[in-house]
Amino acid sequence: MSIVASGAAALPSAPDGKGVGPLLRGWREQRRVSQLELALRAGSSARHISFIETGRSRPSEEMVLRLAEHLEVPVRERNALLLAAGYAPHYPETPLDDPAMDALREGMERLIQGYEPYPALVVDATYNVLAANRGIVMLLDGVPEALLAPPLNAMRLTLHPQGMAPRIRNHRAWRDHLLAQMDRQIALRRSEPLRALYEEVAAYPVPDPTPDDQPLDAVPYFALPMRIEHDGRVLSFISSISTFNTPMDVTVSELAIETFLPADPATAKYLQDLRS
Structure with a gap:
């Protein structure tokens, strides 16, 4: 049985009504990581992480990707985080029949x-x-x-x-x-x-x-x-x-x-x- 495509690729979309801050907080809480621990892993500060999560600070594209990596966010959801932050998706989604x-x-x-x-x-x-x-x-x-x-x-x-x-x-x-x-x-x-x-x-x-x-x-x-x-x-x-x-x-x-x-x-x- 040969490899077949599972369907057309779809562009990710950010959840309605959610900015990148609440989304990142959700992933952090799901991973059971404190703001301080995440800050240490990402080379940032707990204050900055708090500001991002509450929407007081807009993270750079690099920071979104860095936090997503340390939170082990799946690749598809990393694109959604970038969109929620106002950036273009970083990872392509290439159909298998391409x-x-x-x-x-x-x-x-x-x-x-x-x-x-x-x-x-x-x-x-x-x-x-x-x-x-x-x-x-x-x-x-x-x-x-x-x-x-x-x-x-x-x-x-x-x-x-x-x-x-x-x-x-x-x-x-x-x-x-x-x-x-x-x-x-x-x-x-x-x-x-x-x-x-x-x-x-x-x-x-x-x-x-x-x-x-x-x-x-x-x-x-x-x-x-x-x-x-x-x-x-x-x-x-x-x-x-x-x-x-x-x-x-x-x-x-x-x-x-x-x-x-x-x-x-x-x-x-x-x-x-x-x-x-």
């Missing part, structure tokens, strides 16, 4: 194809699937066409009662893991589309517990596995998520590559045999 992204697309495609026969996929900030290898396609066996219509969404495919959920043996434990992961990202990004997705998938019915739904400290693996039935056997995978270091583009900052490593020798052998 020729400028050719090297990135080709690199990610080579990466996930090279990971075969193990599953791997590329998702955006709301878990829309932009690319997947044959290992992922294998796990989607039996999923109805309605759920496979674009845009594919990894969370829906995994947790929907007509998706992979009925075949995930430790569904409750894996569901709890995915919802906690989304919850952390919502806190980081303040994304309304992600929150809407969370509320949707959290409302899906939960199957009755199975023997595989055991406490985390009782799982005999080095990390929580996803245990899924496939073709009459149970495969176990440990997932790993990779993002780009120091992204300078909004689109790139929101990409994630998820790979699934066999959690036991039987799963590894089965996948290698399929490849033979």
Whole structure:
């Protein structure tokens, strides 16, 4: 499955009625950083930070970016802060199908194809699937066409009662893991589309517990596995998520590559045999 664009790029906009000061204060409070601590990190003074937050002082473009960096504000939201302060966005948002992204697309495609026969996929900030290898396609066996219509969404495919959920043996434990992961990202990004997705998938019915739904400290693996039935056997995978270091583009900052490593020798052998 080749990499596809997740939609047209959209220019960020500053929230109505909010200047940069209240927005920065909101991020600071969310990160649980005092004005003094933020000032020390940014090479400023608590007085100046206070003046910025109350609107008594307009920060320079450089100061907005510096504060955003020390508050670990996501790249998309840094652009919104700049707009609220009266400056142009600093970070471009380049569509994935833009020729400028050719090297990135080709690199990610080579990466996930090279990971075969193990599953791997590329998702955006709301878990829309932009690319997947044959290992992922294998796990989607039996999923109805309605759920496979674009845009594919990894969370829906995994947790929907007509998706992979009925075949995930430790569904409750894996569901709890995915919802906690989304919850952390919502806190980081303040994304309304992600929150809407969370509320949707959290409302899906939960199957009755199975023997595989055991406490985390009782799982005999080095990390929580996803245990899924496939073709009459149970495969176990440990997932790993990779993002780009120091992204300078909004689109790139929101990409994630998820790979699934066999959690036991039987799963590894089965996948290698399929490849033979």
